Structures are given as structure tokens and as C-alpha cells.
Amino acid sequence: MNEYFAICPRGLEELLLEELRGIGAENLRTTHGGVHFSGDWAVCYRANLESRLATRILWHLVTGPYVKEDDIYRLALRQLWPNHFAVTRTMRVVTTAIKCPLKSLDYVTLRVKDAVCDRFREDFGERPNIETRDPDVSIHVFLTENRCTLYLDTSGRPLWQRGFRKASVDAPLKENLAAGILKMTGWQPGTPLIDPMCGSGTFLLEAVQVALDRAPGLDRGFAFELLKKFDALAWAQIRAAAEARVKPAGPLPIYGSDNDERAVRATRRNLQEAGFADCVRVELADLLDIEAPAPAGILLSNPPYGERIGEQEELAAFYPLLGSALKRRWAGWNCFFFTADLRLPKLVGLKPSRKTPLFNGPLECRLFEIRMVAGSNRDR
Template sequence: MNRYFVTCARGLEPLLVRELAALGAAGVAPGRGGVYFEGGPAIVYRASLWLRTAVRILRPVLEADVRTPDELYEAVRSILWSEYMTPDHTLAVDCNARNSGITHSQYASRRVKDAICDQFRERVGRRPSVDTERPSIGLNLHIANDHAILSLDASWDSLHKRGYRPIQTRAPLNEALAAGLLMQCGYDGSVPLYDPMCGSGTFAIEGSWIALDRPPGLTRKWFGFFGWMDFDKGLWSAIREDARRSVKAALAHPAGGSDVRQDAIDFACGNARAAGVGHLLSFERLALKQVRPPPVYHPAYSSATRPTASGSAKKKNWSRCTSRSETQ
């Protein structure tokens, strides 16, 4: 049994705790910007499929106080990397450094790769190659206040990338955040869902997946743990098939949205089809003033979406609504 840290947006930790507990994870405990849990491959596979608010699932393999790139190199060299990979694996390191003597994240990533490759070259005469797009072994390096945590990345691509949004509108809503907001509101599909500023359709799609009990990871083609030495393809296939069978065929209540821009409606419809719910959701072009107050929506407040105009419409047509533009 290994210990993991699942990252998420700040404020979503309580929701992520609930999600992990519902999956049967052991040792669930909230942290800063994420949640800890313990388990074996099965819980990692289920979490990768089912977690709606998660960003990455990380398995720490090293914690050390480091102040220089050379200290980082030596710390990484102290790990027996043959327990995690072989020279035939490909490797990539993603680094985030702040408040540290190590200020160049790309150089820190290079020193980690150098330490691993040098160890393999000395021991077996060969070294792993680098693949930054889809590595067999992806590593996540987090350095804060001269303290480094190096983890195997079970996700590599962020889990918010569900695989259904190849194109985006000008102010896209993060999928994991959208799901978290819906969950925080208690949405479970037992009431209609309508987003009058639907943009690329994220709220409607995520809401429909919640209502259908559809795992958000079901459409993804690849996870970081596929290249791990202990990856059990048979177990993964069985867990994925069980998840696929749990998906409901239809929504109990209607869901969809509208937008003033036709290109947004086109994006939303395309994304819904890619998400497998195009036949269940309804999108139409409508001005905000033509729409009754919905239960949930993505408020347009960036410069790209003209906050003053949308805020004025909300105030004029929805007497109990306060626009962000008028409270800034």
C-alpha cells in the first residue's frame, strides 16, 4: 500500500475528501491544495476514472531539503530508480518551484533527469530517453521553501482534461472546477440544469455526467500509470468496464444551455457530441435577457466577455442578481 497526494483547486479539498472516501480509499486526509490517501493499484485506477474535482494523482518517492541544483541532484541519486523504471522506459519531469534557492524550474527538471540517467548509465550502461509528450514515467517535482517533493505522476495530463474539448471559447471554464461547483450546489440530476452563458458547454456536460453517473475519466485514452512497472492491464480493463456499465442511458431531467454567440453554441454542441451526450443536451442561441434565471451558470466577467453588458442585463432582468462588474 502506497501513500498518494491528489491535487485540486484551492477550496475543493472537502469535496475531494468525499469523493475519495466514497471510492473506498484509506487514510484520506485533507492537505493544502489537495488530499492524501493510501491504497494499491485498484484505488488509483478507480480514482483516475471517477474523481471529478482532482487535477493530478501523485505518488511521492522522495522528500528532501535542497537549496541548490547540486543538492537536488544528489538527493535524487539516493533513490534506487530501478525499482520504478528501466532503461527502456521514457522519462519526463514537470517542475514547479517557488520561494526557493532553486529558481529555474527547467534546470531543476534537467538535474533530476541527469541524476536518474547517470545512475542507470553507471549501473547497467544504458539510460532512459526523454519523451516530454507521453512519457512511460512522468515525474512531478514540487519545490517550496527549499523543500522538494518528487513524485510519480499517475495522471501526467491534468485530470481536468476529460478529452471532449478539442476547441474552446474565449473564456473556457475548467472542467474540474465546473464539476466542483455543481457538486457544492448539491446537483445530482434530480432537477433541470440550464446555463444561459454556456460558452463551450462545460457546466451542462459535467452536470450531465454527474446525472448519468458517468466517470469523467472514461473518455481519456491515456494515464500516466500506464507506463508504471506495476501496471496491471487486466485489473485496469476490468475496473474500466465496470465503470462503463454503470453509466445511465438517459437524464431524468433536461439539461442544456444557451449563449448569445452562435460560435459558442457550435462549440458546445461539438463538445457535447465528443462527450457522448450530444443527444441528451439542448443548446440554443439566445440573448441573456430572453432567459429566465437558471439554477447555475458561468458568469461572464473577463474582458473577453464584456462584463458590463452582461452585468447590466442580469440586474435589469433578474432583480435578485448582483453582477460582478457592479461590485468591483
């Protein structure tokens, strides 16, 4: 039984815990920005393949006390790195910390890298090459006030990189955050869903994958495939089982629109690349003008934040119009807006039934839920 740590966007920890439980993980425990869990290698493979919410899955190697950098070097030197990966693999070291008293995390990174290379030299007479951009193996160092933990990354590229989004517009949402937001709306396949400010189509792409029961990692490779303990037969069976579950692509009650032609083109291209072009209807249209495609459903959008003064003024003029359009055309729908602009509910003029704090990277945001009750909000 191995110990792992799954990293995720802040605010998605409880959802990730439930997701990991569903794929067989045990001893689950949330912490700030992720979930600790245990399981065999098959659980690790499934977590990488199946998780819609995790950013990466780290394999826990060791935790030990430290006072100075030399203690961290000795802890790393004691690990049997040649048992984990071949000397021919490229590697890098990534260091993060909370309340660490040491002056330089870069120096800690250097000392751990030296320890790994020294271990290989002692055992083989040669050392692995360092590659900071796209290495075969990533060693993660996590420091608290007096404890050092060493992990091996089993994911490689971040798990939100599903492998098929080719086109993007300004500031696209990461796929795992979009998947978490979609989950928070309570949307289920078969329920009408629309993103009327679809950008590059991230919400739509995630929804189609859920509707088709398609594992998000089917189009990509993982770092665990390059580790010495990799079980190719077990992985082939897990992957084949996931592929066998996928439903055939066809028209779904999922809709997208945007008033920016570039965004519509990007969304259509991404759906095409993923093989989902027939699943979603995407059109060039303004949210203020479109009609609801069904009597009830989920409206989910990530409107612009307005980081500059001029943009904020434009949004302040737009929000009341949005409120009027929602009341006039979207009765019976549950509307969700993910934004860093906390003025939205007040300026829209509609009271949210729920405000969920989330983070888009370092940016604090809210997911506002506005229930448009049928019959009571229509303009007379």
C-alpha cells in the same frame, strides 16, 4: 500501501477530500492546492478514473532534506528508477517550489534528470530519452524551504482533459473546476439545470456525466498504464465496473443557451462527440429574453469577465438588465454566477446569499449565489 498527492484547483480541496474518501482513499489530509492520501494501486486507478475534481494524481516516492542542488541529485540518484519504468520510456522532470532558497529551479530540474539517467546507466548501460511535451513518464520535484519530495505522475495528461471536448470558445473553464462549481451549487440529477451563457458547454457536459453516473476518465488513457507495477487485470476489472454503472443517454432536464452562434455550435458539437446530444436542449438565445424552463431549479453561468475597459463598460450596462430579468423570469430558482468581476452583485442589484472564493488558474474569482425567492421578487 502507497502515498499519493492529488492536485486540484484552489478552493476545491475539501470537496476533493470527500470525493477521494468515497473511492476508498485513506489517511486523507488537505493542503494548499490538493489532498494527501494513501491506498493500494486499485485506489490510485480509481482516483484517476473517477475523480471529477483532481488535476492529476502523483505517487509519492521519497522526501528528504536538502541544502544545495547536490543533495537533491543524491536523493534522486538513490531511487530505483529502473524498478518503476523501462529505459525505453520517454521522460521529463517538472519542478515546483514554495519558499525555496535555491537560485534556479531549471538547474534543479537538470540535476534530477541527470540523476535518473545516471541511475539507468549504472544499472543498464543506457539512459531513457527526454521528451518535454508528451512523455511516457513525468517525475515531479516539489521543494519547500529545506525539504525535497519526489513523485511519479500516474495521470499523464491532466485529468480535466476528459477526452471528448473537441470545440471551444474563448477562455473555456477547465472541466475539473466546472465540476467543482457544479458540486458547490448543490445540484442533484433530476433537478432542472440551465447555463444561459454556455460557451463551449463545459457545465452541461459535466452535469450530464454526473446524471448518467459516467466516470470522467472512461474516454482516455493514463500514465500508470506505462509503469512496471501496472496490474492490467485489476485495471480491467475497475474499468469494466465503471462502464457497467453508466445509465443510457436520454433526455434530461438540462438546458443550455448562448447569444453567440459560435458558442451554440461548439456546445452542440461537444455534446455530439461525447454521445450526449439527446440529453441536453441547446438553443441560440439571449439570457435577458429566455423564460425559465421549469418553476424551480439551478441557473449556473460563467459570464464574461470584461478584462478590457470597453468590455467592463458593456458589462456595467448589462448587469442591471440581468438583475431585472432574474427578478422578472427566474423566481423560485437558485442562480449561481462564477466570475472574476467582483462588481456583479452590486451592479445586478441583488444581494448574494453566498460568496465562495475560487481560483481559475491564477485568477481570483467568486461563485456568487443569488436565491430568487418565489413570489417576492417579481416585478409588479
